[in-house]
Amino acid sequence: MSRSPSSTPAGPAHPADDPLARERSHLSASRAALRAMREDVEALDISDVTANWVNAQILARQIDERIKALADFEDTPLFFGRLDYLHAPGADQAEGASGERFYIGRRHVHDAHGDPMVIDWRAPVSQPFYRASRKDPMGLVLRRRFGYEGGNLTAYEDEHLSDPAETATAGRLLQQEIERPRVGPMRDIVATIQPEQDEIVRSDLSGTLCVQGGPGTGKTAVGLHRVAYLLYAHRERLARTGTLVIGPNRSFLRYIEQVLPALGELTVRQATVDDLVAHVEVRGTDDTAAAVVKGDARMAEVLRRALYSHVTMPTEPVVVTRGSRRWRIPAYELEDIVRELLDRDIRYDAAREALPQRIAHAVLVRMERAGEAPDDRVQDAVARNAAVKAAVKAIWPPVEPAKLVLRLLTDGDFLAEHAEGILTEEEQKAILWAKPVRSVRSAKWSAADAVLIDEAADLIERTPSLGHVVLDEAQDLSPMQYRAVGRRCTTGSATVLGDLAQGTTPWATRTWEEALAHLGKPDAAIEELTAGFRVPTDVITYASRLLPHIAPGLTPVASIRENPGFFEVRSIAGDDGVVAACEELLRREGSVALIAADPRVPALAEALTAAGVPYLSPGEETTAKVRLTLVPASLAKGLEYDYVVLDEPRAVVDAEPDERTGLRRLYVSLTRAVSGLIVTHTAPLPPQLS
Ligand SMILES: Nc1ncnc2c1ncn2[C@@H]1O[C@H](COP(=O)(O)OP(=O)(O)OP(=O)(O)O)[C@@H](O)[C@H]1O
16 A cells, blocks of 8 residues: 555645645545536526426425535545556446546536536446456556545545555554544444445345444444445436335434435435334323334234224115116125125225225126116216115224224223233233323324324325335334335335344344344345444454343444543542533543433433533434533434443443343443443442442
């Protein structure tokens, strides 16, 4: 590997001989070209091309979005790499096939002649930037990485991939990028995606992929870059069908929300599972026993049975009077029609809508036999006939999903009838509401109830499917929640990201195979990421002591950070010691979190306030003045900070209903720090840590 003079600006006297100066001039030229591209769009006059106001609005919005997508952010490098190919890549390559040298960046930039100045990192021609190796140079002679300070290009680093004399070393620029202190929300990793991550990012849209990875292995980053990649590779299809990123809670979504826009993707919806199933207002909570039963996949069958119990076999004939004639469809024939509809794989409402037409058809057959020649209009009229309507209402009445669930949860006999042989009596008792509830509106629905309503709604009417769904922190979902996500990608695919060791719900996934089956994607490939980009070696080694107790069989994360970080377990006398540890870490650069068991948070908030140390809540953006976030352990998942003070491990474990969940919560809390961790305690540490 050869290196530039790093950040020393001094170079040869003539800029033309100085490679760094040449690269800088390509950067300025690319910036100018991007500006010109933006100005071209801004100058578009649409007054002549749009016939009406609505079209003009749509076009204006598209132009607006395009202008936004063409923005040049001063401190974001426009390109971060360069590839010199031995030969021009095949003439069939989509972008820039004519040249042998390509600059790789966040977006495509071309000059006034349409020749590429910067190639989108997602283009096929860019792939060797992430994948080429000495073993397989992929046609490259040179891979160059650029170092920036703010928006200024200050360094570069070369790999001559086909030069046998050059030895492979971990690049310093790459390492620097990985070790950069964290400030504010999550940022993209587009300049440093690693080969095993790139394989996930670029894997095909058609298949579902599940990624098991320990803390800080880049699952979230990979999932977000995968969306950006898929939107590039399948722009039209996904614009039609839509993409969705699902995260565990609001603060997590706020933490990741800027990554996709920074990659130029402004249209991806980000939501929690609760958002997806928000059919009712959630104001209640379940005890664990109830939540476990409600989240169990067997509930789907209970709901199905309860719904279809509304279908009543006809006992009376339908008699349709038209003019002077009466047409009679006997009960046994109606029954055949109903049975045939029940056997078909269609939703409850689709069958309900088909029923009047089927009955009308039976009437028409009789009319024809009697020598009449009825047409489609007659069939429609018969289907709307009062007698037919009344029969349909009696046989296949409309059902409201929330009312169905309400009845199951409040009417013990109704529940018993449909849960017979599926749920035990005890399980039924666990989910029955103690007090009667009058209406859907007055019910205190829980999050698990909303998922049941979503299941019922889907039994009645098919939920539309998106093109691709990324499901992060997937290990925590209940089987019923997996089903809710799965029905949103029945005709699309999913990327499932998670860590079995970080499962902290009572229903947390035991195996990915099981989870994928509930999701409806049993054939998904399962990949594992084990290189850790976040947590320093000493810290991850300490946290990994818990692995045999929380997820035996999982591979511990191997930290690839060179910076050894800073790690201390400190016995203290009281909350003053916690505040002191925070103040100590605040003297360093970067973000600081105080993570504590949820019940400890109020006392610590008071201690910080008393000491005059300002702090934020998770999801609030840090400022130069306030860099400390007080994080309840229950919200720490998925987040990261430069420095962490972890308060009282024993309390973190004890705050959970059982020890294994407690230890998993502790594992999550211990693995949030990038540069350093202080564990403070007054009580003895959990023995599993020793
Ligand atoms: N290839 C990479 N280059 C630079 N930074 C990376 C790379 N991959 C991951 N990171 C960084 O490592 C940190 C951890 O990544 P991320 O949050 O995606 O991990 P995770 O596996 O989702 O962790 P957790 O299980 O704790 O949620 C992030 O700051 C991310 O930007």
